[in-house]
Amino acid sequence: MSNIAIITARGGSKRIPRKNIRLFLGKPIIAYVIDAALQSGLFSEVMVSTDDDEIAAIARQYGASVPFLRQPKTADDFATTADVLGEVISQYAQQGQVFTHACCLYPTAPFVTSDLLKQAFSTLTEKQFDTVYPVQQFSFPIQRAVLLHDSKVQWFQPEHALTRSQDLEPAYHDAGQFYFVNVNAFQATQRLITPNSGGIVISEMEAHDIDNETDWPVAEFKYQLMHNLVHE
Template sequence: MSVEPRGALCVIPARGGSKRIPRKNVRDFCGKPIIAYSVEAALGSGLFDEVMVSTDDGEVAEVARRFGASVPFMRSAKASDDFATTADVLVEVLAEYEARGRSFDVLCCLYATAPFATAGELEAAFSMLGEGSPSIVAVTDFDFPPQRAFLLGEDGGLSWERPEYALARSQDLPPAAHDAGRFYFACVPEWRAARGFVMPGCRGFRIDPARVQDIDTFDDWAMAEMKYRIWQEGKESE
């Protein structure tokens, strides 16, 4: 079967077996299933030839389709266990599309628990690929300079992780950021060679920390909803 390039693919990984927050990917978040925010942002950007959800779960698939995403095939058991990585999921998705006669030049991975994602930031990050970068990673600032981290021994003893920065002023420390846990873009050939999004030439797309929240626990969920409501109230007052 011949394979023809078809532009950009957005993959939203969303398995059914969340451990710490059961049914996390379809849990109600400020009025609708949390995955709906990611689907709507991707579709609203108009960037993608396909916005698909990779899942092993029938309910997740039904919710994804209801909000406009494609679920053309279900994720395999191997790519759904506790040891599977995001890269494993994306490899499987690309291979399955190619087996069906479709390939893509650009890959976006957008997490299902990204209610702060917007079409506008996806568009802005996508445009950076056109400026010569092979990949883009959404990042945000640390709350505290990571160069000032301590190592904690088993006996409670402290030592500097980076002693060379022990006496440096905060404003003199080199800028640092961390993965925002939101989205990634890459040109497919380069992503396949690196099997990841951080590669030579990669650039960071900075996001305001006020709109970033890891959601791994129920406390995280409550914090994310609080941040989301504050964000929405701010937009309404503009």
């Protein structure tokens, strides 16, 4: 049995230019994910899928391999993560390398740890899921959500307008960090999330979406808090 870590890092980031190699607390943000994958000991190959020479050079500097560059069709704004994963698995297969499991990691997920990857892999194999990925609980009950039309508020689920929060079932969302997949199942469905997917719950402090310039310093501060790096 062999596993591959695939870190998806194209060069054409729009909202935050050069996002995938921007310094995060003094180190390229992609380096954190590479380190976590390497330290987990789960993978016979830790690679970065990119179309960018600078990203490739930095990835190699921190211990990842970049055996080939991503094709233009999987590097544009319309390519999905599943498209990239499929391309990488196919490229390796053409070179005679076949993997049992693959972990597709996002390069801007510095909160990922080797222990979290080990937990995901254990859940994937023990429960025979197609995919396992981290999820976080919504901080407010989604059953009490409202719609807003021309400033008028309406209940999204009116039947729960008077339901106590503690009586509502918790709901979760994708933490946007990684997907650990069974390669055979992925190749059969070409989907990262299937009816046979599993989730591992992480706290609100263990992930942070970085979509704009405001998110960046907030993520750095959370990371420092998580690792006791904040000083008075």
